[in-house]
Amino acid sequence: xxxxxxxxxxxxxxxxxxxxxxxxxxxQNDPLSSWNDGPTKExxxxxxxxxxxxxxxxxxxxxxxxxxxxxxxxxxPSHPMYTQLAFALDRIKALAPKHxxxxxxxxxxxxxxxxxxxxAAAGEKGMVELVMASHAGMSTAQFEAIVTDWLEKARHxxxxxxxxELAYQPMLEILAYLRENGFKTYIVSGGGVEFMRPMTExxxxxxxxxxxxxxxxxxxxVKDGQPVLMRLPKIDFIDDKAGKPVGINKFIGRRPIxxxxxxxxxxxxxxxxxxxxxxxxxxxxxxxxAEREYAYGPANGLPDTxxxxxxxxxxxxxxxxxxxxISMKNDWKRIFSDK
Amino acid sequence: xxxxxxxxxxxxxxxxxxxxxxxxxxxQNDPLSSWNDGPTKExxxxxxxxxxxxxxxxxxxxxxxxxxxxxxxxxxPSHPMYTQLAFALDRIKALAPKHxxxxxxxxxxxxxxxxxxxxAAAGEKGMVELVMASHAGMSTAQFEAIVTDWLEKARHxxxxxxxxELAYQPMLEILAYLRENGFKTYIVSGGGVEFMRPMTExxxxxxxxxxxxxxxxxxxxVKDGQPVLMRLPKIDFIDDKAGKPVGINKFIGRRPIxxxxxxxxxxxxxxxxxxxxxxxxxxxxxxxxAEREYAYGPANGLPDTxxxxxxxxxxxxxxxxxxxxISMKNDWKRIFSDK
Numbered sequence: 001x002x003x004x005x006x007x008x009x010x011x012x013x014x015x016x017x018x019x020x021x022x023x024x025x026x027x028q029n030d031p032l033s034s035w036n037d038g039p040t041k042e043x044x045x046x047x048x049x050x051x052x053x054x055x056x057x058x059x060x061x062x063x064x065x066x067x068x069x070x071x072x073x074x075x076x077p078s079h080p081m082y083t084q085l086a087f088a089l090d091r092i093k094a095l096a097p098k099h100x101x102x103x104x105x106x107x108x109x110x111x112x113x114x115x116x117x118x119x120a121a122a123g124e125k126g127m128v129e130l131v132m133a134s135h136a137g138m139s140t141a142q143f144e145a146i147v148t149d150w151l152e153k154a155r156h157x158x159x160x161x162x163x164x165e166l167a168y169q170p171m172l173e174i175l176a177y178l179r180e181n182g183f184k185t186y187i188v189s190g191g192g193v194e195f196m197r198p199m200t201e202x203x204x205x206x207x208x209x210x211x212x213x214x215x216x217x218x219x220x221x222v223k224d225g226q227p228v229l230m231r232l233p234k235i236d237f238i239d240d241k242a243g244k245p246v247g248i249n250k251f252i253g254r255r256p257i258x259x260x261x262x263x264x265x266x267x268x269x270x271x272x273x274x275x276x277x278x279x280x281x282x283x284x285x286x287x288x289x290a291e292r293e294y295a296y297g298p299a300n301g302l303p304d305t306x307x308x309x310x311x312x313x314x315x316x317x318x319x320x321x322x323x324x325x326i327s328m329k330n331d332w333k334r335i336f337s338d339k
Numbered sequence: 340x341x342x343x344x345x346x347x348x349x350x351x352x353x354x355x356x357x358x359x360x361x362x363x364x365x366x367q368n369d370p371l372s373s374w375n376d377g378p379t380k381e382x383x384x385x386x387x388x389x390x391x392x393x394x395x396x397x398x399x400x401x402x403x404x405x406x407x408x409x410x411x412x413x414x415x416p417s418h419p420m421y422t423q424l425a426f427a428l429d430r431i432k433a434l435a436p437k438h439x440x441x442x443x444x445x446x447x448x449x450x451x452x453x454x455x456x457x458x459a460a461a462g463e464k465g466m467v468e469l470v471m472a473s474h475a476g477m478s479t480a481q482f483e484a485i486v487t488d489w490l491e492k493a494r495h496x497x498x499x500x501x502x503x504e505l506a507y508q509p510m511l512e513i514l515a516y517l518r519e520n521g522f523k524t525y526i527v528s529g530g531g532v533e534f535m536r537p538m539t540e541x542x543x544x545x546x547x548x549x550x551x552x553x554x555x556x557x558x559x560x561v562k563d564g565q566p567v568l569m570r571l572p573k574i575d576f577i578d579d580k581a582g583k584p585v586g587i588n589k590f591i592g593r594r595p596i597x598x599x600x601x602x603x604x605x606x607x608x609x610x611x612x613x614x615x616x617x618x619x620x621x622x623x624x625x626x627x628x629a630e631r632e633y634a635y636g637p638a639n640g641l642p643d644t645x646x647x648x649x650x651x652x653x654x655x656x657x658x659x660x661x662x663x664x665i666s667m668k669n670d671w672k673r674i675f676s677d678k
Contacts (some may be wrong), residue, residue, distance in 0.1 A: 253547030
């Protein structure tokens with residue numbers, strides 16, 4: 001009897017081990033393990049299989065497998081405000097002691113008073129003034145050091161952790177899955193190129209030369225015998241909306257076969273991607289998960305947002321053109337790496 | 340005696356075979372076989388060995404092995420005029436029937452009359468007018484087709500072959516040698532990005548996303564339901580002189596560790612490259628071979644040229660900073676693939 005029990009115990013243990021091990025292997029084998037099963041996940045897998053299958057009429061040579069990703073709201077949160085705006089506001093506060101005139105001058109006064117209403121009233125012109133005051137007037141090397149330091153110290157107001165720890169886990173899995181299948185992954189963001197480059201390799205596995213974004217003008221100067229690139233208070237290029245296909249053409253020179261966005265700012269990038277021939281994948285991250293992240297926009301029956309607007313017209317175009325809308329709430333098992 | 344002769348013949352034959360075979364193997368093993376032995380070739384090999392040797396303090400990780408190449412005069416001829424200027428002049432002539440006003444209007448009249456003196460008198464302003472008239476007003480796809488067609492049909496006036504057949508063989512070998520050693524090779528040229536991209540992959544093995552150059556503005560439009568990028572008659576960015584480090588920073592976002600040029604337009608790119616820490620390679624192709632290609636410039640005791648100017652000050656800076664000057668005449672066994 002004892003030996004019988006022992007045999008039974010061993011069998012149960014063996015079964016348990018094999019189940020646990022089997023599940024682990026399964027999880028390891030699933031490159032999209034943070035995605036719930038369903039049509040959204042299937043769309044990604046089907047597309048990748050099509051374009052990588054040499055016997056498929058939809059086969060695409062590796063060199064042409066370009067995938068472009070918006071950043072804010074697509075790869076990491078854009079709420080309660082764009083991360084770069086949070087950086088700009090922190091910089092204005094840090095620089096304020098050297099600018100006593102800001103105490104009475106808008107939009108700087110609004111920043112120093114934490115007066116979001118006055119800040120909103122300053123509009124786009126005000127935003128440009130804040131960006132110029134916080135992003136220009138130093139060398140590119142100095143700016144990189146400032147951004148790196150800020151990313152290390154700043155914390156997201158709700159999630160209480162570094163912004164660089166808030167990349168969406170399911171999107172990190174798509175990035176890795178595409179690269180494993182011969183894709184070159186690019187960021188194509190309205191954000192500043194030099195604000196993103198210090199972190200994209202570490203956070204997304206995307207090297208600096210694959211980051212397309214907005215730029216300010218820089219000027220080559222020789223200072224004390226050393227060449228530097230100085231950042232000027234002048235906008236060079238805005239990589240948003242109709243600027244995204246322009247940026248893609250200018251920096252990459254190939255049309256993507258896959259594009260990922262989350263707002264009206266990504267519409268033209270998805271249109272441009274979809275207008276090429278052959279198999280294409282266009283996806284929009286839809287923020288409908290107030291509990292784990294954020295929910296907004298008319299398609300949720302909620303007010304829209306300034307930080308990643310998703311109008312009903314975008315939802316309509318997505319449906320009409322076969323763009324896949326990702327429900328954060330329903331399609332994602334987890335939002336971040338650990339929850 | 341006969342068998343003696345036969346043995347001798349066999350021996351001689353064996354020796355000949357082994358010599359030929361040995362030479363072939365040697366040639367195959369030498370990635371820079373079109374370079375004469377000497378300090379110039381040695382500088383390239385020593386640099387590559389240093390930065391790729393994991394035990395060397397000068398070791399550079401593959402991701403940071405960026406090499407940038409000017410195009411005109413560095414990878415292919417820039418005489419008797421820049422290839423892109425030859426293209427512009429041909430386009431003006433092709434478009435002339437639709438522009439009867441050009442018969443009397445400079446700088447177009449000069450082009451139609453083949454009046455190089457009047458053309459030179461039109462100066463930079465005239466050049467911009469010619470570029471705008473020949474490079475704008477169509478979609479990016481249309482322009483690519485026009486350039487591809489021209490490159491197929493046009494012939495170099497002296498060498499009587501396609502421009503794409505005139506890449507410098509020794510430079511093709513450097514490009515391949517660097518790539519085999521984990522480098523990413525980029526073009527950084529004053530020429531137009533979209534004029535170069537149709538040919539860089541085929542000619543240099545450099546994909547479109549690794550071509551940095553001058554750009555004109557483009558505009559995203561939806562025409563008959565199809566998105567297009569229209570080329571506007573407005574200069575966006577000039578990637579020359581102090582613009583080269585700016586372009587490198589904007590498009591690549593890393594400082595090169597090797598840079599190759601041939602004229603004053605490359606000076607700042609070489610300075611920027613050389614100002615980084617660690618081992619660096621800066622090279623200038625010097626045109627001193629009138630017989631096989633062209634010779635010009637004060638350092639040759641000859642008049643300078645507008646198409647790739649090489650002033651004495653550049654030669655002085657090269658000597659002072661340890662930039663390697665490549666003598667086409669002395670360092671290159673052949674200029675093109677076959678002579």
